[in-house]
Structure formats: structure tokens, C-alpha cells
Amino acid sequence: MKKTIRLSVLMLLLPALCPAQSTSSSYLSELEREVVAELNFARQKPADYAKLVAARLQHFNGKLYEPPGEIAVITKEGKKAAQEAVRFLQRARTLPPFQPSRGMSRAASDHVRDQGPKGRLQHEGTDGSQPWDRVNRYGDWRVTVGENIAYGEKSARDIVIGLIVDDGVSNRGHRKNIFNPEFLAVGVAFGPHKKYGTMCVIDFAGGFIERK
Structure with a gap:
């Protein structure tokens, strides 16, 4: 058996102009780039993404998620959360893609290096x-800022689907962050x-000005 866990937080600021982000993402690892692509797939084609989540429903056995050839995952809600996510995605509107930010990725990396070794x-x-x-260490964020953290996943798709399904999180805060139309970077x-x-x-x- 394995367990996964997710954390979500959100902070708001008064509205401001949102500068464009650099489209280059060479500073990201391959998996990190895949996470960005997966997030954008879900935002831009939510109905198609719903099919990916729906395909997982057959692998639930009560509260156990048992994907073929992988370690079973203990969930809190069973397939109920995944079914609710499918319905959400089927109704969701298309949103602009996220633009990757070097400074924001450095901020995320700081937290991985701080939290990871200590568990x-x-x-x-x-x-x-x-x-x-x-995030403010590397530039200035605009409009609103938030953070999702996923633990225990090894692929971009598992990370993003896990955050969208948001098993055990009553307010679906991780999903809300991903589909927040104010988030652009x-x-x-x-x-x-x-x-x-x-x-x-x-x-x-909502936007980010990189510190030079």
C-alpha cells in the first residue's frame, strides 16, 4: 500500500496588471515541464481530461485505488471523489494556459529543498x-498567489490528476487553484x-515580474 497527500493555500491581493511570462522553460526538468503541460491540458481541454480521470474509475476497490502493475493507494473517498472530478471537468470552461516562470520555479524549488530532507x-x-x-524572493507577483503540494507521486499525470480529484479535501482547494481563471503564471x-x-x-x- 502507499499513501499520497496534498496541500493547498491561496492568498489574494488587490487587482493589478499582469505582465506576460517567458515561454522558455529550459530551467525545468523534464518531469517539471510535463507537469506544466499536464496542467495546461486540463485547463485548455477539460472535457478530454475528464476521460483520463474516468478511465481510472474501474480500478477502485472500495477505498483502494489499484492501478494495474502499481502499488495500491489508500484513498479517503473511494471513487466518489474521482466521479465528482469527472463531472466538474465535463462542465468546466476552457481557460488560458499557464505560462512558466523561472523565479516562481526557484521559489518552489526552495520549498522542496527545505521540506523534502526533513519529511x-x-x-x-x-x-x-x-x-x-x-515567490517574492525572485520577483513581484500580481493579483493573487497560491500553492499546491503533492507528495508520493512519480509522474506528471498522477500528480495533476491527484490534485484535480482532491480526495479527502472537502473544499477541493487544489482543484480550485488549478482552475482559478486569475492564475496565469x-x-x-x-x-x-x-x-x-x-x-x-x-x-x-495572477502574474509575475521576474527580478533581474
Whole structure:
């Protein structure tokens, strides 16, 4: 058996202009680029993405998710959360793609390096920093900022589907972050985690001005 866990946080600021982001993402690892692509697939073609989630329903056995050839995952809601996610995606409207940000990805990476070796499971850094503090190290965020963290997943698709299904999270906060129309910029970092094996930090903002 394996367990996965997800954390979500959101902060709002007064509206402001949202500068365009760089489309280059060479600073990201292959898996991190795949996470950005997967997020954008879900935002731009939610009805198609619903089919990917629906295909997983057959692998539930009560509260166990048992994908073929993989370790079974203990869920809190069973297939109920996945079914609800499918309905959400089928009704969702198309949203603009996220533009990757180097500075925001550095902020996400800071948190992976801080939390991973210690096996911590929270948005607050060991220095007391919150997601908006870490993002501010590398530039200025606009409109709103948020953060999703996924633990224990090894592929971009599993990371993103897990966040969209949002099993056990009553307000579906991770899903709300992904489909928040005010979020236009994204930073991603993936790395090892002492307790769950892996962690992926995804920072969101309405816009971001990179510090030069």
C-alpha cells in the first residue's frame, strides 16, 4: 500500500496588471515541464481530461485505488471523489494556459529543498516563510498567489490528476487553484521527500515580474 497527500493555500491581493511570462522553460526538468503541460491540458481541454480521470474509475476497490502493475493507494473517498472530478471537468470552461516562470520555479524549488530532507508536510518553510514570501524572493507577483503540494507521486499525470480529484479535501482547494481563471503564471519543482519518496510544489500567481 502507499499513501499520497496534498496541500493547498491561496492568498489574494488587490487587482493589478499582469505582465506576460517567458515561454522558455529550459530551467525545468523534464518531469517539471510535463507537469506544466499536464496542467495546461486540463485547463485548455477539460472535457478530454475528464476521460483520463474516468478511465481510472474501474480500478477502485472500495477505498483502494489499484492501478494495474502499481502499488495500491489508500484513498479517503473511494471513487466518489474521482466521479465528482469527472463531472466538474465535463462542465468546466476552457481557460488560458499557464505560462512558466523561472523565479516562481526557484521559489518552489526552495520549498522542496527545505521540506523534502526533513519529511515536512506544510506550506510554511522552516524559516517561517509562506508561499508568497518565497515567490517574492525572485520577483513581484500580481493579483493573487497560491500553492499546491503533492507528495508520493512519480509522474506528471498522477500528480495533476491527484490534485484535480482532491480526495479527502472537502473544499477541493487544489482543484480550485488549478482552475482559478486569475492564475496565469506557474512555477514547478519536483524532488525527493524523506517520508513519501517524492514531492512536487506548484506555485501559482495572477502574474509575475521576474527580478533581474
